[in-house]
Amino acid sequence: MIFLVGGVGIFNASVIDKTLIRVNLLGTGAVERAFPALRYTAPMSSIPTISAASEPALPERWAHEIQSRMPSGETLQAWLQTDLDHRLTFADGIIAVTDRHLLARAPDETDWQVWPLEAGLTLNHHDHAGVGTLELSTANGRLAVWRYTLAHNLAALRLIAEFDLHRDSVASGRPVERPADDTCPKCKAPIPPGEDECPICNRESTVAPSTWTLFRLWRFARPYRWQLAWGFGLTLASTAATLVPPYLTMPLMDNVLIPFQNGKPIDWPLVSQYLGGLLGAAVLAWILGWLRTYILALVSERIGRDLRTQTYEHLLGLSLEYFGGKRTGDLMARIGNETDRINIFLSLDLLNFATDVLMIAMTAVILFSINPWLALVTLLPLPIIGWLIHFVREKLRTGFEKIDRVWAEVTNVLADTIPGIRVVKAFAQEKREAERFRNANQHNLAMNDKLNKTWSLFTPTVTLLTEVGLLVVWIFGIWQIAKGDSTVGVLTAFLAYIGRFYTRLDSMSRIVSATQRAASSTKRIFDILDHVSSVPEPTKPVHLSGVQGRIELKKASFRYGTRAVTKDVDLVIQPGEMIGLVGHSGSGKSTLVNLICRFYDVTEGQVLIDGVDVRSVPVSEFRSHIGLVLQEPFLFFGTIADNIAYGKPDATREEIIAAARAAHAHEFILRLPHGYDSLVGERGQGLSGGERQRISIARALLIDPRILILDEATSAVDTETEKEIQKALDNLVKGRTTIAIAHRLSTLRKADRLVVMDRGKIVEIGNHDELMATEGHYHKLYMAQARNVDTEDVMPRAPELPKAHAQ
Secondary structure, three states, X not given: OEEEEOOOOOOOEEEEOOEEEEOOOOOOOOHHHHOHHHOOOOOOOOOOOOOOOOOOOOOHHHHHHHHHHOOOOOOEEEEEEEEEOOOOOEEEEEEEEEOOEEEEEOOOOOOOEEEEOOOOOEEEEEEEOOEEEEEEEEOOEEEEEEEEEHHHHHHHHHXXXXXXXXXXXXXXXXXXXXXXXXXXXXXXXXXXXXXXXXXXXXXXOOOOOXXXXXXXXXXXXXXXXXXXXXXXXXXXXXXXXXXXXXXXXXXXXXHHHHHHHOOOOOOHHHHHHHHHHHHHHHHHHHHHHHHHHHXXXXXXXXXXXXXXXXXXXXXXXXXXXXXXXXXXXXXXXXXHHHXXXXXXXXXXXXXXXXXXXXXXXXXXXXXXHHOHHHHHHHOOXXXXXXXXXXXXXXXXHHHHXXXXXXXXXXXXXXXXXXXXXXXXXXXXXXXXXXXXXXXXXXXXXXXXXXXHHHHHHHHHHHHHXXXXXXXXXXXXXXXXXXHOOOOHHHHHHHHHHHHHHHHHHHHHHHHHHHHXXXXXXXXXXXXXXXXXXXXXXXXXXXXXXXXOOOEEEEEEEEEEOOEEEEEEEEEEEOOXXXXXXXXXXXXXXXXXXHHHXXXXXXXXXXXXXXXXXXXXXXXXHHHOOEEEEOOOOOOOOEEHHHHHOOOOOOOOHHHHHHHHHHOOOHHHHHOOOOHHHOEEOHHHOOOOHHHHHHHHHHHHHHOOOOEEEEEOXXXXXXXXXXXXXXXXXXXXXXXXXXXXXXXXXXXXXXXXXXXXXXXXXXXXXXXXXXXXXXXXXXXXXXXXXXXXXXXXXXXXXXXXXXXOOOO
16 A cells, blocks of 8 residues: 655656656565565554664654554554645655555645556656656556656656556555565665666666677778778687697607507607797797787777867867756766776787687598597587576676676765865865775675676586597597597697687687677767767858847747646847846746857747857857856866966967956966966865856956856855955956856846846846836845845745646
8 A cells, every 4th residue: 555645756767867667566576675664564454664874754643544544453664755846846745665655645626646556557757957746646547647856766666666566466466575685885775686776776678689780880890990900810820830830740740759658769850840840839839929919909909099189179079957866976987997898898808819719620620531420429529518608797787887887886976076186185084085985895796706606607518528538539539549539649730729729718708708798898988979969050051140149039838747846938139139047946947048158049939149049059069169167167287377378288388378367367376386287186276166156257358258147156255255256257358259157136226127037937037226116026135135034935936837747
């Protein structure tokens, strides 16, 4: 039974790239051990609470209400508190699941809703922009919708797991079975039997990489096809040279050594020919092998370079939407570790594999030419080894990709912690971060241990089979010599060739591991290369000339997933005009700026620059006319001069100094030890917030943009620093179309017009005096700031935009 109380969401799905994908988390039922806090085995005779340390206790007021409505004999399985109503304002509600029902009370309702668990009842989930939505549906349509902030996402996932378990139990008439499955070390959710990863934490596609994925690397190898052809020819020649010595041992044994044992003197000229042949073959094989290795190593390094470069360039061309759903550490691991692994595979493993195949094929031909029956005996272990390779390959296919994802989690912890080390130390969270890293590292160890169990058994098994094959050859060869069907020289040559044959066979079996690792890496690289930017380049580009800076938005609408952020925005900004965007947090100001900068494309309507749709202008060309000053300026590791000249790398020192003077940064730069050549730490460490902001302003001034975006440029500094920055901004906005976002309304007094936004709509436009006179939204917002009170208490809200729901 499930309780829904107060608009909380129940979760039966995970979201991958904003696509609703239903996940049957626990078809066999494994929540009891994983969710001890949510499992009750005794009737609910007292107030239900959750005892796990990781979960807060069920509030007493909800506990009493759930107990009073729960049918006799049922037990509470899981619950979730919702914290948003249908208007997305904060309000309390709750959802609960028992073993036979789902109960809920939405935040804006007083009545409880109860649904019996039955076949066809589904609970789906999707989330976006920090809001989770749960939909209870049947085949006939949707029954209810609840929303909550993603801080409650884990509780929602656990709730859905219990919902699925008990719904399936009721529908089938069978009791809920809870096998002792493993649990995820991060979210404590159960991991279904036969799986290695948590279906909740792992939201990537789990399609196993195919070995055929490696053939997609041909696009990078094609420019070096002639070098590869030379490498293959040298491989063929060097392999043939290594097969000469065993063949010469046969006449050396039969024509020299055995006759000598029978009393015939040694023919030294003949011996010299044989030994000279052995030495010549060895030297030739060495020269050819060196040339082959050198040429193919050069090619593989260049393929790796091209792969890294193209992947990084493609990544830079993707929209902000892609980066919003990715972890920095994961992307770094793909471009770094994965390309290195592919490079090693191409330069070493693939070369060895080609050598092994040629050696085995050529050795088999020689063996059959010498003694067909003995050759057949030699090949007896091959079918068994082939089956083992197929069996192990299937195990390794998914194993190495899972290890790659787990390793990315380790990298993610580092990528989170090192840039934020000041916050970690400020809150004394070193032990917590160390524990995070220890857990991720332990998960990585566990995944590798599991894979090594398979691999460690495979290699000795192949070695055993080759030894058994060698023993069979000895037995059969001795039997043939005893019958007079063969000679000692033939058997000696066979044993020499078999040693090489089985060694290469064993080596080739080991390539399975390297191949699957490389296939996994290739798949993760092409996951990036195959991704198409949501802000595409125009097919028929229009080039801007003499940009004036007139901006027009026509019925511009935008959605984050299913949530409407802006709706039917109409606005015209004249060249050289300064516009101030005003509104409470979440009103759509930053989204509007993102649309103008074309960080995102409108879902409906148009954004025009000088009458040209921005979607028809090449992205880099369009953005070269826009200067951006952010609330939190980002500085790169390098000199002060390099950071100022970031948008114009060929700027002269005079231009850099002029931009710094205009930004009121010249004086403090000269006080630094090396002036403009002083190194800036990562993300601007070593500089104050005001100093970083003025360098950011100088960076925008240097490119002389026609359109200027100021996003809370003075909100994070003190009053004195704000005055210095404001002087710099006054120089920056002269003659430019300027859009400024600020919560401090006093900083927008110089704006030609103020645009007031609420819930994605423009509700007022005018200058400060006009808007104050109308006593509307702006007046209330301004007075609320003057009184330093919460605007939510005094400011009416615009009508809510209609929400779209995933069906």
